[in-house]
Amino acid sequence: MKPPRLSPFLWLCGALHVLALLALLYRPHDWLALLLLLVLLHGLIAVAGLLPRCALLGPNLTRLPAAAIRRGEVAITIDDGPDPAVTPAVLDILQHYGVKATFFCIGERAAQYSALCQQTARAGHAVENHGQRHRKQTSLFGPAGWRREVGEGQATLQRITGHTPRFFRPIAGLRNPFLEPVLQQQGVFLASWTRRGYDTRVRDPEQVYARLVRNLAAGDILLLHDGNAARTADGQPLILSVLPRLLQELSRRQLQAVTLPQACQPEQTAAGVADA
The missing domain is CATH 1.10.12 (Lyase 2-enoyl-coa Hydratase; Chain  A, domain 2)
Structure with missing residues (x-):
């Protein structure tokens, strides 16, 4: 090795x-x-x-590659699921608009709701690694702790979906110098985001939506949550209020939402997929 x-x-x-x-x-x-x-x-x-978007500790995907920007692509990433009360409705919205997203799933939750995780993958969405246990103290882990969190998450999601995750996102993007060597050994890449709406804390969908679309442009990686989603005043998971408007705005701006693996393909490969 x-x-x-x-x-x-x-x-x-x-x-x-x-x-x-x-x-x-x-x-x-x-x-x-x-x-x-x-x-x-x-x-x-x-x-x-x-700092979730900092690259001093190692490579960090904070924005889509130049080829994806030229293609007018953005990536919608959805964290902390699967959630049986929210994820099915999110999948329905994405299907209605013909959009593929990237779901950063927690290994333990994926194992608990494996059928829902499989449904997400079968629908053509990317299922990526958000850690096996999603513990708040993850950023304090040493090498062994990171190997368990990343490696067990990889194994769980691969077993459930049949696909090996290519990207890892730690809880809240927090990490330490011991993570990057583990990611290299596992063959996965750290992925953060360009903009987020704080939809786990903010209960006003207007505020979340405004944060997501302010200066929205090709190359952006957007962060939303199906798990741990805040609720609006009427009790609706916030992502369900924001996501349809966000997808309509992407269409208006002629931006194409793709998964992170799609966005990171070489330009000629992505063109071939589009032509197929």
Whole structure:
């Protein structure tokens, strides 16, 4: 197995740690200054892990590739499902508008509602890895914890759908330097988003919709939720109020919603699929 390719930022952090150790050997009386330097460095690493769209810890798909932008594509990604009370209605809306989306599913929920997860895949949507357990402390995991969270999620979703996920999204996009080597070993890619509506917290569909369509353009990756969806004042899952309007707006702007795997195909391959 090839060793993981670390980002230049992590190589720099490693080099600074070595230099700090050497400086401590030669100037032990400066230990406090060196300690403060290392604290600041680790603080910077932590901040990088707290920013979902940051690429300092490794490759991060925050926007669709240039070829997808030229084709006028956007990607709708839907997290935290499957949810038996919401996902079927989401699938009906997508079918009505003839749109394919990417569902980042939690492994345990996919196993609990396997028929619904299979239905999602059979409808032509991409089912991708949102972790096996979706625990809030995931960003504190070491290598073994990430291997379980990513690897078990891969195995669960592959067993249920028959397709191996190509993308992984941690809970809230939070991570640490131990994740990227695991993703490389598993052959999956970190995917975040360009814009989100905060539809797990905001109860007003107008606010969520406005956030999603503000400066909406080809290449955007949009984030919505079928699992853990906030409810409107009348008790409706918020995504069900926002999604139809969003799809109508995409059509008005002549933007095509595709799955992440479709968007990341080489231009000539995608053209061939479209012609088929």
